[in-house]
Amino acid sequence: MSKPKRVGILTSGGDCGGLNAVTRAVVRRARDYDIEIYGIKDSTQGLMNRPVDAELLDIKKVSGILRYGGTILGTINKGNPFAFPMPDGSLVDRSDEVIEGYKQLGLDALIVVGGDGSLAILRKLAQKGNLNLVAVPKTIDNDLGATEYSVGFNTAVDVAVEALDRLTYTAISHSRVMILEVMGRDAGHIAVSAGIAGGAHVILIPEIPYSMEKICKTLSERRDRGINFSTMVVAEAVKTETGEAVKYTNSLGQSLYGGIAQYLGDQISTSTGIETRVTTLGHVQRGSKPSALDRVLGAAFGVSAVDLIAQEKFDHMVAWQNRHIVAVPIMEAISQYRAVETDGGLIKTAIGLGTYVGEIDRVTAAS
Template structure:
């Protein structure tokens, strides 16, 4: 009897909605090819452990997980195996241990679900360790190159829009300005999309410069026209007016974005005299029930990833382009960065709605139409 192929799947980086949809789809599709699927715990940390921390996944194990938030496999967004933090504070290259873990499991291929950083690390491991590797893009930031959508973005967007809906009622009731800071790392996809869908009057994203004078002018103009409230959405990576990022260092020594919303809110209150409140949406965007779109995307990507393995097509990433799942070279995908297109349809739509999105030529009158 021929040996059954053994494939692994791991989720790496920050959690998000739709990860379990990918895992479920991989297990169900692998059954059609008579493949065994091993779920690796906590990404590369599981491959580093001895014995390797992995479990054989069958259809029963993944039954019902489609609607679960997070990931049943666990994940990590720290601990690069090429510079792994050790108890004494030093950094060690433990990539050989991770590579050995793949071979100890006897895997014929590995599916890695991650953002651009995770996929770049996994590709380096695959090339160094002679792995057969296929990538699946996931990130709430939606900044992975070569794909129009990544798993997790739509769920984060849905949470942000729901929050804006609820903030609007209290803004109206108290005649306030409400400032909401959203995640997105260096990209403004969540901010621009949520701002448009949630009816924000000011949207600030890292890709477009702004002035506090014109932010406040927009708010004052609204008040003078009889509008007693304003909604401001700001992406976490937006800088101060002087160009300085607002960051903090956590207990692990990681430098993270956070605080630009408070800066913008303080300046609005000081300059306009209007009562202003600030909310940092934070990790609520990562949790919760996956949206239907993320379940669909996760399912389509999971099925396609297994199909690529069956075809012997590796060192690639599945992607969503022109309403289809396609395979793109992984090197190309991780090399590209996908920020908000300043001349794209979303910015044009926001401007067409008379939303302040920063310092763009007011005489351009862009249109979402090509």
């Protein structure tokens, strides 16, 4: 093929801080290769719309967006084109419409910024339609194994730390236990990092089982030593002590994590008599303006994604490894899941600080 001259970019899945930094970097770097960048609205939905919902992005359109939260392109985390939900409740394969939208725009390649689910769907589309694809990792959960950091994670941690700082003041004022429930899907990366940075006394993650008795003992001993407050951070996917996931069903029929902090709070207040309050941070972690690190990471990923297209190195994802930007095959990237390493440095740090992080011995025994 001739050198790429027209490239699309879309953001897919949940929003987060740093997405606009990627878009801005892509547009700015593309000038060096004389490549036009088309911003596709609302992920694959924009390619299904007729006419295709996309616009040519120039320097003026991306000026100033580096510090914006969310994504100027819009995004969706539902509506798989291979099983698209219709008003009558049926599921229809609309993948050909997405492929046709790519062709109608006359694209030579597509940059997708997304997590493992989005990348799996877009790669399937690329394979079916012979589309040239380059990926940028984006997830606040930071669970893509091929990259040490994904866009959005650091911002989510910063928001959680700020929340924990604020809760600590009111915990001291009222002699309470404050429990903060954070996002993270099935991984505890946000909880561990925020818990250490925010000085939490208990950190619970789905990778490590816990003992309710030990939690209550930890909090009661602090009270008995004359320390009138305690803080906890719990990841949303932590289960009850009996192994049950705590979920709720929203208006769309989706089963989502949420409520483990309230379960723990009720158990603690009943067992210890300590007044306990619960805060579920939720989507506040997604909506913040990006941290400095996510702006840098987004910029580096955006530049590198365009470089891969100029090199015609498709079906790859840019990744951060050992302080370098590298390219890994998309299939390899999405097949590697990265949970919190229970014998890793952050868990050892938390334990060294005297933080209760669960029953590590039970993890060792299970393995």
